[in-house]
Amino acid sequence: DVKVTQSSRYLVKRTGEKVFLECVQDMDHENMFWYRQDPGLGLRLIYFSYDVKMKEKGDIPEGYSVSREKKERFSLILESASTNQTSMYLCASSLHDGSYEQYFGPGTRLTVT
């Protein structure tokens, strides 16, 4: 079974703090994605990566950065957390070929106070 794990299920941070969200997948997938999910807005893509050290901006990259130093790990960084970044963050991974289905982690619910 594909497994995507995220470092925390729940996280509470203060405004201005630097926040790291980690995602690890164990199926040698080339693609990895970070989304945020907010009520009424569905899933919005923040960043994705199609290879080590490669990254592409998604629909809402402002206020976020990412790092992919190893194939299995994709990190989302909030340089200076703000209250409008309170959200559910979902990581996903997929293969470069085949049917491209994305496999998701359990999510991290981040609250910024």
Added chain:
Amino acid sequence: GEDVEQSLFLSVREGDSSVINCTYTDSSSTYLYWYKQEPGAGLQLLTYIFSNMDMKQDQRLTVLLNKKDKHLSLRIADTQTGDSAIYFCAESGDNYGQNFVFGPGTRLSVLP
């Protein structure tokens, strides 16, 4: 850009069939997917269909694709309370999996 639309809410009685509908705009979609999200959890892939297929059945789930109208549906037979969740439709073009677009999700409520 590409867009995927779904109605946001659906209520059904336990034991009835549920039909969740989705429309998409990208005519070059290669695969179409249905995901399920239970409260507080990530998304779980339920099924997917290749764009040259009309129908796919998997136990209680039936997926119908009308490529001409760009319409996808998910039918759940004998709906149970455990089927209460948000269901997301998604589509992918043939760009190494990088063009992946999700709909807003349909919240299915199953009433006893």
